[in-house]
Amino acid sequence: MKIAVLPGDGIGPEIIAEAVKVLKALALPLEMETAPVGGAAYEAAGHPLPEATLRLAQQADAVLFGAVGDWKYDTLPRPLRPEQAILGLRQALGLFANFRPAICYPQLTHASSLKPELVAGLDILIIRELTGDIYFGQPRGRRRAPDGPFAGAEEAFDTMRYSRPEIERIARVAFEAARQRRRKVTSVDKANVLETSQLWKDVVAEVHRDYPDVELEHMYVDNAAMQLVKAPKKFDVLVTGNMFGDILSDEAAMLTGSIGMLPSASLNERGQGLYEPSHGSAPDIAGKGVANPLATILSAAMMLRFSLKQPEAAARIEAAVQTVLADGLRTADIASDGCTVVGTAAMGDAVVRAL
């Protein structure tokens, strides 16, 4: 089983080091190979996603990804910016199904912005389509406006697109996932305004006929943004397009108060996947040894379960993280009264001990 390890920028290398430490401690036949990505790759090889890194990712069974991005690359032309690496990987590997759990860990309920009774026990799964929509839709660019009230003026444009098979496959992923959970899917769109959303809604409803045991609800994206704040526990699986999913998955992650703990998986049709923490590269705390490695460690657990078919090993890691939390260990981002604050490496070591 081959894993491409892409640490990236900011706190990426630190948190990846701890996840690798935990994986090694499992003594499974895992082959891990590291390559640069993002700003680090731009510095090393002049491109955020060098040919060799992409090839490594394509040949691996799974990619373990840290984080990319730093203010210092903001002035680079867009194709050379760190984020292009993650977009390039998603597209090249066909990683269309993004799983973003929004879980409120019992020990971290206090860390949420929301009142404890609204988030205690929260467990939502956001499934975001990741290779279509306005993220990749052609045509896009700048031009003189060809028509409309500002014809002749400089304008920029992008194209939102979804095809029936793209919607079908992500809808199936959502309904299948719901069967393993509380059997409810909320499909989020803006069908009162967008043609793309109307097709989305129609196709999701059609696919639903194959899943009569799962409840389907349609919700407009503006309402979903509200309901997540008002009553997040009403959701089970939330499925949506790439753009709305970007916004709603971050909103949901933040309201759990547990964002430093949340893993994510992005899968393709062959079960190959990219696994990364839900949080970003946090350049402000990079190199200080204080970043929370648990989201990355839990991403490694997701990788073992989804792409490497090692559910027992995944469960061992998850149980070890629970033990460490129960023992009162916390990194600074999730610290509270009476807990023991530890650094990145000490947290990784503690998980290894608890395995």
Next chain:
Amino acid sequence: MKIAVLPGDGIGPEIIAEAVKVLKALALPLEMETAPVGGAAYEAAGHPLPEATLRLAQQADAVLFGAVGDWKYDTLPRPLRPEQAILGLRQALGLFANFRPAICYPQLTHASSLKPELVAGLDILIIRELTGDIYFGQPRGRRRAPDGPFAGAEEAFDTMRYSRPEIERIARVAFEAARQRRRKVTSVDKANVLETSQLWKDVVAEVHRDYPDVELEHMYVDNAAMQLVKAPKKFDVLVTGNMFGDILSDEAAMLTGSIGMLPSASLNERGQGLYEPSHGSAPDIAGKGVANPLATILSAAMMLRFSLKQPEAAARIEAAVQTVLADGLRTADIASDGCTVVGTAAMGDAVVRAL
């Protein structure tokens, strides 16, 4: 001064009746004319925005709008659905600047999902561009995918577009508004992915040169969705496009806990405006006399200030609403221990008495 009064559907007629009551009590030379809109207009005239209603709105100095929409119209073809009326009015009147205050009323801090310390005293102004973006961008429709990995499959598509003059004018509105407030503008985009957003960001930065006394910050939309939950008080004026504004303004409104109290204004270049509550038509409680009319009454105050240049009258209404709240009167949606719960009409009467 002529006002087009468009009550609409659901609780629309009830809440508009109270706003009209308050306006009449001011004894100003206001000419008010009522016309059907939304589902009510579809029933009466076969179209959600009949010719006569549109003409009335165009000839008036301001439009006082209730709410539109009801589940029972969900099966109508899109062009006949109630929401088309509001989109049609925005486009026909050129209402490009949408003002959506997100204020946490001191008496309602407890009603927020967020912890009181995060929302107490919250006062954000969201300025949403309202006539451009993917809401109105052509081309759009359904077709066989002309290219891409799903070429030949049925697909739907929409076009996100913004031209330089459209961005310039809304940026100016935002900077001017910030000068009346805490002098900070957060411009929200997705420039790491979208061409449209990159132009948005560039043009907002250019316009900023004329407002050196105002601080400008750029933020990605996913991060904005998070920061609104995490630390909403860090915002002053938030300016963004139509689609992102739809989502973020609703998220922000909900997290104040005061959504039943929040007015909105949509203005065109001539200062003509449409004024409506931030909340929807709430068909579930329609006709019961329990809806909160305060957001609509406060929208009427905004109308007096912005379009009718009657700032004293506006201030009188706002002060009256404060008095009524201070007296402990509440509609059911904002009720709390020790308050007197009243119905829609009683609340309107109380505001009139407090004028």
